[in-house]
Amino acid sequence: MSDVALRLENVGKRYRLGEMNRHRTLREALTLAAQGPLRRVKARMRGEATPPAGQETFWALRDVSFELERGEVLGVIGRNGAGKSTLLKLLARITEPTEGRISGYGRVGSLLEVGTGFHPELTGRENIFLNGAILGMRRAEITSKFDEIVHFSEIERFLNTPVKRYSSGMYTRLAFAVAAHLEPEILLVDEVLAVGDLAFQKKCLGKMQDVAQEGRTVLFVSHHMSMIRTLCPKTVWIDQGRLKALGETARVAYDYQEATVESGTVPLAERPDRTGDQSVRLRSLRIRPVEGGSVISITSRLRVEIEYESDRPLRQPRFYLDVCDVRGTGIYALDSDCTGSIPHMLPARGKVVCETDYMNVTPGRCYVNLAVFKGGMLSDRVDAAATFDVESANFYPTGVMHEREWTMGVIEQRWYPLDEG
Amino acid sequence: MISFQEERPPEFLLEPTEGWELPDFAEIWAYRELFFFLVWRDVKVRYKQTLLGAAWAILQPLLTMVVFSIFFGHLGNIPSDDFPYPIFAYTALLPWHLFAHSLTESGNSLVTNQELVTKVYFPRLVIPGASVVAGLVDFALAFTVLLAMMFYYGITLTWAILTLPAFIFLACLTSLAVGLWLAALNVQYRDVRYTIPFLTQFWLFITPIAYPVSLVPEKWRLLYGLNPMLGVVEGFRWALLGKADALNASVLVSVIMMVILLIGGLFYFTKVEKTFADVV
Numbered sequence: 001m002s003d004v005a006l007r008l009e010n011v012g013k014r015y016r017l018g019e020m021n022r023h024r025t026l027r028e029a030l031t032l033a034a035q036g037p038l039r040r041v042k043a044r045m046r047g048e049a050t051p052p053a054g055q056e057t058f059w060a061l062r063d064v065s066f067e068l069e070r071g072e073v074l075g076v077i078g079r080n081g082a083g084k085s086t087l088l089k090l091l092a093r094i095t096e097p098t099e100g101r102i103s104g105y106g107r108v109g110s111l112l113e114v115g116t117g118f119h120p121e122l123t124g125r126e127n128i129f130l131n132g133a134i135l136g137m138r139r140a141e142i143t144s145k146f147d148e149i150v151h152f153s154e155i156e157r158f159l160n161t162p163v164k165r166y167s168s169g170m171y172t173r174l175a176f177a178v179a180a181h182l183e184p185e186i187l188l189v190d191e192v193l194a195v196g197d198l199a200f201q202k203k204c205l206g207k208m209q210d211v212a213q214e215g216r217t218v219l220f221v222s223h224h225m226s227m228i229r230t231l232c233p234k235t236v237w238i239d240q241g242r243l244k245a246l247g248e249t250a251r252v253a254y255d256y257q258e259a260t261v262e263s264g265t266v267p268l269a270e271r272p273d274r275t276g277d278q279s280v281r282l283r284s285l286r287i288r289p290v291e292g293g294s295v296i297s298i299t300s301r302l303r304v305e306i307e308y309e310s311d312r313p314l315r316q317p318r319f320y321l322d323v324c325d326v327r328g329t330g331i332y333a334l335d336s337d338c339t340g341s342i343p344h345m346l347p348a349r350g351k352v353v354c355e356t357d358y359m360n361v362t363p364g365r366c367y368v369n370l371a372v373f374k375g376g377m378l379s380d381r382v383d384a385a386a387t388f389d390v391e392s393a394n395f396y397p398t399g400v401m402h403e404r405e406w407t408m409g410v411i412e413q414r415w416y417p418l419d420e421g
Numbered sequence: 422m423i424s425f426q427e428e429r430p431p432e433f434l435l436e437p438t439e440g441w442e443l444p445d446f447a448e449i450w451a452y453r454e455l456f457f458f459l460v461w462r463d464v465k466v467r468y469k470q471t472l473l474g475a476a477w478a479i480l481q482p483l484l485t486m487v488v489f490s491i492f493f494g495h496l497g498n499i500p501s502d503d504f505p506y507p508i509f510a511y512t513a514l515l516p517w518h519l520f521a522h523s524l525t526e527s528g529n530s531l532v533t534n535q536e537l538v539t540k541v542y543f544p545r546l547v548i549p550g551a552s553v554v555a556g557l558v559d560f561a562l563a564f565t566v567l568l569a570m571m572f573y574y575g576i577t578l579t580w581a582i583l584t585l586p587a588f589i590f591l592a593c594l595t596s597l598a599v600g601l602w603l604a605a606l607n608v609q610y611r612d613v614r615y616t617i618p619f620l621t622q623f624w625l626f627i628t629p630i631a632y633p634v635s636l637v638p639e640k641w642r643l644l645y646g647l648n649p650m651l652g653v654v655e656g657f658r659w660a661l662l663g664k665a666d667a668l669n670a671s672v673l674v675s676v677i678m679m680v681i682l683l684i685g686g687l688f689y690f691t692k693v694e695k696t697f698a699d700v701v
Binding site for chain 1: 431432433434435436437438454455458461462465466469470534536537538539540541542543695696698699
């Protein structure tokens, strides 16, 4: 018997370029409005359909069709910018599809971010109610689950403290606790499990498994393939706005990881946000483990390939990478001047490679700022050029792993009682 | 049987929409709890970490009244329809501050709440609506000062006071009418944020607050009535002071103007609300 919970038919979403980042000023709008009729006449004379006034467009998502049955848990994977978030935003009704149709059978709850609408000045107790209401819970529902939420969040003692005084861990725990008690028929989850300390992550994972077993329909977006594998029997892979594959998680995830190894190169040539005199331009950056494959873990050695381009050969080049934590704390500086092993003269275009020793960094996301200097002058710099995730691995034989929030480094250690006798 | 089940209508259907329509009031009603939570949040948070706290709600209209009384009433000898000038000014400043405040808050509300707009679905109208209603708390505080002043000046209330809630409602609707336009425009054009302070300042002078309507030449009265705040201010004076000639043709024009602005605002807001998350 088929019992559809969610049906997408040829769904597409078109954005105007620049629409997401730029606020038009009134003056621009008036100019466009004034030009509008003329533009339309011209277009018609050329026999074209009316273009949206003066702007380039792109499809963030197109021709996506699939059905989800009640109680199914579907993983959504794809590279950054592939359209995963757009898909969730459409399903969550935050934005409207440009074409196609989505039919849903049941109340939708979305968790695109934990702590949406938390107000720093309000207490933990007050924020539970506010956040609950924002996520679509009824007051009575929140009241009845209040104790459970507080217990889950482990912040009992700070209930009457404004959340601006919370540590970020407490804040996240409370936020997730509210969200985890949301009980819609269809639940959309975006990456929210990748927060908090490891123990809490496990607890959240357990909660998500419970949710899945209760027969709730869940769409779960994540970069953590291990979580997708644990939680979702089926997975959809979105690539460049299109549905690339849909099927059993094991197979889709395998194909996806194979493909990402191939295309793990981040293009930088089109990035507008760069500084430096541009006498050299950074073209691409590729970060992968020296050992091969695509998963970077605590014990991986990093291999960074930087592709650059210039009009003339590079005299006294220096390549510099900051590897940072998501909060911006620097972890490593990879600097070609450290080793002095880059020649004083490099060809006008080419690649340089940096290989490191073992990472020894706690699991979590890292990002990379990249710069190139020539003769001591900054030629090109792209901040947040790429991100990568350090996956957990059994570093210590006990399986103990500390969290990024508290510590960055992982180090081999030996403990023993000092035998005075 | 199975086919019957398959043909049940979806509980929601998301499709591209076009054209103009009014907001789905039934849906807004379904979100009333969120509405009240947002009002509650706005009220709770407003004077956090301020020294004078809620006293600001009283000080603003009170100090404006004092300044007006000195410069317009005393030095400028502006007539005040035979009422003590401070009372005359304050009865108008009350709804004025409600309006100016609600307008500012609701006009900026979508931008200040963009975190919500881009992360969660609910009828967006709830946001500017809540901002307007939250303004009523300040109004209530400032109102107590009026009662004290009326007692001091020995002005007795008439039965007309019973109509005051209607005029408070009118003031809220007027704020919402203008606020909707500003909020929706603000999402796309941040110019609005800079326009609002200027707008309220300018609007203060074209509304009969510091001076009576009788100063405006007869032939300009109807044109003057195009200001939707005129109806509110004159309504307040009528309800509180029993000012006999307050309700006239220009007040009617003013109310009609408000209705037009409000309906237009609702249409416009609903039309652009779907794109808020993409644009903000």
